[in-house]
Amino acid sequence: MGGYAVYVWPSYGLTAAVVGLNIFWARRSLRGAQRDARRRLAALKLAAAS
Amino acid sequence: MNEPRVGFIAAAACLMARDLRLALRRAGDSLLPVGFFIVVTTLYPLALDPSLSALRDIAPAALWVGALLSSLLALDLLFRDDAQDGALEQLALCGQSFAGLLLAKTAVHWLLTGLPLVLVGPLIAIALGAPYAAMAGILAALLLGTVALSLIGAVGAGLTLSLRRNGPLLALLVLPLAAPVLIFGARATALAVQGEPIAAPLYLLAAIAVLFATLSPWALAAAVRIGLE
Amino acid sequence: MAWVWFHRFGSPPHFYRLARRLTPWFGWPALILCLAGLIGGLGLAPRDYQQGEGFRIIYVHAPAAWLSLMVYVVMATSAAVGLIWRINVGHAVAASCAPIGASFTVLALATGMLYGRPMWGTYWEWDPRLTSELLLLFLYLGYMALRSAIDDVARADRASAVLAIVGVVDVPIIHYSVIWWNSLHQAPTVMKFGRPSMPASMLVPLLLMLAGFTFYFAALLLTRARGEILRRERNAHWIAAALEES
Numbered sequence: 345m346g347g348y349a350v351y352v353w354p355s356y357g358l359t360a361a362v363v364g365l366n367i368f369w370a371r372r373s374l375r376g377a378q379r380d381a382r383r384r385l386a387a388l389k390l391a392a393a394s
Numbered sequence: 395m396n397e398p399r400v401g402f403i404a405a406a407a408c409l410m411a412r413d414l415r416l417a418l419r420r421a422g423d424s425l426l427p428v429g430f431f432i433v434v435t436t437l438y439p440l441a442l443d444p445s446l447s448a449l450r451d452i453a454p455a456a457l458w459v460g461a462l463l464s465s466l467l468a469l470d471l472l473f474r475d476d477a478q479d480g481a482l483e484q485l486a487l488c489g490q491s492f493a494g495l496l497l498a499k500t501a502v503h504w505l506l507t508g509l510p511l512v513l514v515g516p517l518i519a520i521a522l523g524a525p526y527a528a529m530a531g532i533l534a535a536l537l538l539g540t541v542a543l544s545l546i547g548a549v550g551a552g553l554t555l556s557l558r559r560n561g562p563l564l565a566l567l568v569l570p571l572a573a574p575v576l577i578f579g580a581r582a583t584a585l586a587v588q589g590e591p592i593a594a595p596l597y598l599l600a601a602i603a604v605l606f607a608t609l610s611p612w613a614l615a616a617a618v619r620i621g622l623e
Numbered sequence: 624m625a626w627v628w629f630h631r632f633g634s635p636p637h638f639y640r641l642a643r644r645l646t647p648w649f650g651w652p653a654l655i656l657c658l659a660g661l662i663g664g665l666g667l668a669p670r671d672y673q674q675g676e677g678f679r680i681i682y683v684h685a686p687a688a689w690l691s692l693m694v695y696v697v698m699a700t701s702a703a704v705g706l707i708w709r710i711n712v713g714h715a716v717a718a719s720c721a722p723i724g725a726s727f728t729v730l731a732l733a734t735g736m737l738y739g740r741p742m743w744g745t746y747w748e749w750d751p752r753l754t755s756e757l758l759l760l761f762l763y764l765g766y767m768a769l770r771s772a773i774d775d776v777a778r779a780d781r782a783s784a785v786l787a788i789v790g791v792v793d794v795p796i797i798h799y800s801v802i803w804w805n806s807l808h809q810a811p812t813v814m815k816f817g818r819p820s821m822p823a824s825m826l827v828p829l830l831l832m833l834a835g836f837t838f839y840f841a842a843l844l845l846t847r848a849r850g851e852i853l854r855r856e857r858n859a860h861w862i863a864a865a866l867e868e869s
Contacts, residue, residue: 546789549785549789553769553782553785553786554769554772556773556778557772557773560772563765563768563769563772566761566764566765566768567765567768567769567786569761570758570761570762570765570797571762571789571790571793571797573758573797573800573801574793574796574797574800577800577801577803577804578800581804581807598800598803602796605792605796609789609792613785613788613789616706616781616785617782617785620778620781620782620785621782623778
């Protein structure tokens with residue numbers, strides 16, 4: 345690659361990492377919010393039943 | 395909402411007179427920013443070769459970074475006391491234009507903390523090797539720059555109103571927004587030191603000050619209202 | 624008629640369900656577009672006359688820089704919608720934008736440095752594009768810091784909305800003042816990817832990557848926004864039903 349490889353491949357690697365991490369974080373954030381919402385609902389049901 | 399019994403000008407004048415009186419009772423508080431400015435700019439020669447020809451090159455940078463940091467420091471005086479004792483809420487409820495009153499407060503604040511920088515700055519510049527002929531240009535640049543900094547800084551102060559110990563956060567919020575002021579102000583100062591005409595950066599600095607003046611009434615009122623909740 | 628659509632879109636349960644359905648419609652096209660762009664950019668496009676293979680970094684640097692700027696505008700716009708019309712969905716979208724935008728700003732800086740190193744000899748040269756990106760990163764960090772400093776979510780939403788709006792007005796000014804500042808001092812070679820001078824074989828993959836990344840951002844945004852809406856909505860009725868579906 346005419347010596348540019350040491351710059352090009354890390355660039356693509358970093359990009360892949362950031363792209364992947366963002367997907368992971370986004371899904372984790374959503375799952376966490378869904379979990380918290382379920383817990384809140386369950387607690388509400390409990391409070392309403394008692 | 396109360397129906398105001400006095401016109402806005404009278405109300406604003408009353409507020410400004412009150413702020414001035416209160417500030418002058420504790421004059422030391424208002425002098426701290428300019429004292430900080432003098433100390434910070436004086437540190438540069440200690441860190442460098444103190445020959446005036448070398449200092450002349452860094453004088454614009456030293457002056458403007460110092461002005462930026464002093465303005466940040468001074469922002470604490472703007473809203474904090476009035477927020478704590480409830481005076482700010484009264485201003486919001488009194489029926490006058492809240493944005494206008496906040497701008498009036500900012501104007502007094504600039505008079506007390508920004509204007510001293512404008513007056514002292516050229517002298518510091520001389521101490522850092524600038525020629526006497528540059529003083530007028532430096533004064534003009536600092537005048538426009540400190541006004542712009544006061545306006546954008548006030549918005550930052552309003553946003554962080556309810557937070558304790560928010561110095562670093564305020565800096566993080568305000569400094570990037572104030573970067574153009576630094577760029578054009580330092581450029582104008584550098585040109586003045588070299589004896590070149592400074593009209594171009596001065597106009598740009600004025601344009602930024604006008605932009606901030608247009609933006610800040612809305613932003614100030616919105617930010618302080620949120621902070622007072 | 625448009626207002627009806629606007630308010631329906633702003634209704635949290637509606638937005639939540641719509642976001643869930645739309646996400647794959649953005650995600651898969653994003654993948655296809657990026658693959659096409661990568662094949663074209665890495666495989667098919669010829670090497671640049673001056674920059675050799677190094678120019679291929681543009682196929683990730685430009686999308687990252689584009690995203691960093693576009694996301695800030697989306698963030699400020701949705702925050703403004705949330706502030707002015709008091710629509711919670713707007714605040715949820717704005718909150719979702721910040722971490723995405725900040726991470727791509729960091730990526731733009733990193734790839735920019737890797738792009739510049741073979742050309743300038745150093746990793747950092749205070750050129751206008753990278754300096755602007757750096758200031759943009761500070762704006763993102765300030766936004767996120769303000770959000771996390773205010774405990775009450777609703778107040779944090781509104782305060783950061785004011786900040787984002789002030790920021791988005793200032794961004795063009797910061798950008799042009801940095802360019803102006805840089806033109807005065809002997810600037811090292813600025814990264815140039817001016818479109819007129821690019822042949823189609825180089826340009827088309829770039830456009831594909833830009834489009835792909837935009838679709839990708841939309842999918843990310845919809846995913847995050849759903850979570851942010853859940854955190855802001857206390858109304859149990861629609862949440863219970865929506866959680867069953869997903």
